[in-house]
């Protein structure tokens with residue numbers, strides 16, 4: 001059973017999840033929707049005068065089975081240079097430390113960080129402004145292929161990986177290959193699509209399930225399987241994996257977290273006209 005605690009928190013049996021505020025930034029709307037015409041996506045995610053759409057970043061804290069797990073880590077706004085911050089209209093959220101403290105969690109109490117992938121807007125928050133790991137005890141779970149690609153400096157993916165986001169974590173990095181249970185009731189499912197080693201996270205508790213979709217389903221507008229991003233390095237795979245994983249998860253009434261969704265980021269998926277939307281739990 002899914003038991004809402006307040007706007008941004010749920011209980012799934014013994015597991016508790018809390019949505020965090022990682023701030024927001026803006027990216028080109030066309031790039032977010034690949035071949036979908038602007039006339040179709042603009043009503044769902046209205047662009048600004050530079051054709052940029054607002055994207056939130058929503059890390060999730062999961063406490064289950066005596067383990068404290070963070071899913072994705074935000075952009076690390078304090079480490080981004082001013083020109084970049086202006087180009088993407090970066091708006092920092094409250095410091096992650098403060099948000100975790102309000103939930104009774106100190107940085108050294110985080111046991112595990114699971115990253116959907118290593119792009120700067122998901123991994124950037126793992127390293128502090130002084131270059132030290134923000135969560136000094138946390139093992140960082142990422143797919144082995146993702147780590148290899150991030151380190152390879154490939155021409156087409158270079159812009160989205162910032163070596164300083166993860167290189168200082170050397171001893172903490174705990175790569176996995178394929179699907180794995182990484183904490184009691186917390187599983188990674190390798191999807192590829194957005195990047196070769198992209199993974200999503202599934203949390204089970206009390207007979208209920210929550211899915212953390214990373215960039216496989218970045219916003220509610222991307223619930224349509226064929227609405228994939230120009231940023232997806234493997235768009236056909238992104239479409240196929242989304243089609244195969246999302247449909248059954250929606251039918252089964254799972255809770256969903258859409259990392260970049262600027263409005264409702266945690267909820268259940270309900271029908272809306274000819275499409276679907278994410279509806280907050282009451």
Ligand SMILES: [Zn+2]
Pocket residue numbers: 119121122215260
């Ligand atoms: Zn992203």
